[in-house]
Amino acid sequence: MAAVGTPDEIWLATTWPFVRDELPPAPAAVIELGCGSSGGHVPAMLLAGYQATGIDPEAPARPEYRPVRFEDYHPPALVAAVVASVSLHHVDDVGAVLDHVTRMLVPGGRVIIVEWASENFDEATATWCFGHRLADPAEPGGWLAELRAHWAESGLTWPDFHAGWLAQHGLHPAAAIRRELASRFIIAGESRGPYYFPDLAGASAETEQAAISSGLIKAGCLRITAEAQ
Numbered sequence: 001m002a003a004v005g006t007p008d009e010i011w012l013a014t015t016w017p018f019v020r021d022e023l024p025p026a027p028a029a030v031i032e033l034g035c036g037s038s039g040g041h042v043p044a045m046l047l048a049g050y051q052a053t054g055i056d057p058e059a060p061a062r063p064e065y066r067p068v069r070f071e072d073y074h075p076p077a078l079v080a081a082v083v084a085s086v087s088l089h090h091v092d093d094v095g096a097v098l099d100h101v102t103r104m105l106v107p108g109g110r111v112i113i114v115e116w117a118s119e120n121f122d123e124a125t126a127t128w129c130f131g132h133r134l135a136d137p138a139e140p141g142g143w144l145a146e147l148r149a150h151w152a153e154s155g156l157t158w159p160d161f162h163a164g165w166l167a168q169h170g171l172h173p174a175a176a177i178r179r180e181l182a183s184r185f186i187i188a189g190e191s192r193g194p195y196y197f198p199d200l201a202g203a204s205a206e207t208e209q210a211a212i213s214s215g216l217i218k219a220g221c222l223r224i225t226a227e228a229q
Contacts, residue, residue: 007139012040018114019083023048030079034085055070071096089116109227112224128216129200130148135198144200187226192222193219
């Protein structure tokens with residue numbers, strides 16, 4: 001059954017169990033890198049007893065958030081974990097951001113990453129997504145309907161449009177993020193799975209996973225847990 005809510009709400013509710021299971025025990029101090037205007041997983045972490053802080057220029061105006069760039073934030077003390085949910089592909093310099101993460105973590109601290117494998121968004125996967133009724137782009141987290149419209153207007157083949165769109169927005173592929181991560185941390189766990197389902201009305205993570213398992217589409221989500229060396 002498809003989840004109910006905005007794309008952002010569906011994404012956070014679905015990915016929270018993974019984040020929760022990878023976190024050190026509460027009440028550890030945790031920073032969420034790029035929590036966005038929705039607040040990310042910070043409310044769920046606070047409810048679970050963590051000392052959680054969300055960092056993002058567009059963060060909500062509440063005490064548990066800091067409306068600054070992650071690179072400009074310096075916590076008052078080292079933290080046990082940093083969570084990054086679909087935020088690293090947007091940063092200017094992945095390596096510089098991860099260097100900053102290393103300076104924030106206690107020895108053996110954890111990095112929990114949920115990312116978009118944009119390089120796997122091939123034509124078969126895009127066509128499968130675009131065949132569903134898509135969320136309104138005005139909804140928080142809604143983006144596929146606008147992307148589909150831009151592709152139709154471009155007159156380009158999907159590979160050409162996709163490559164140009166990624167370059168225009170300066171988005172980093174998941175493989176590059178993983179490479180930078182592995183050069184600084186010990187990879188403790190890695191898995192792939194569904195990504196687009198929050199934007200697909202009437203679909204669910206299980207629906208998308210079935211399409212991935214059958215080979216119809218490629219997995220769009222990369223999940224990694226890493227530890228400070």
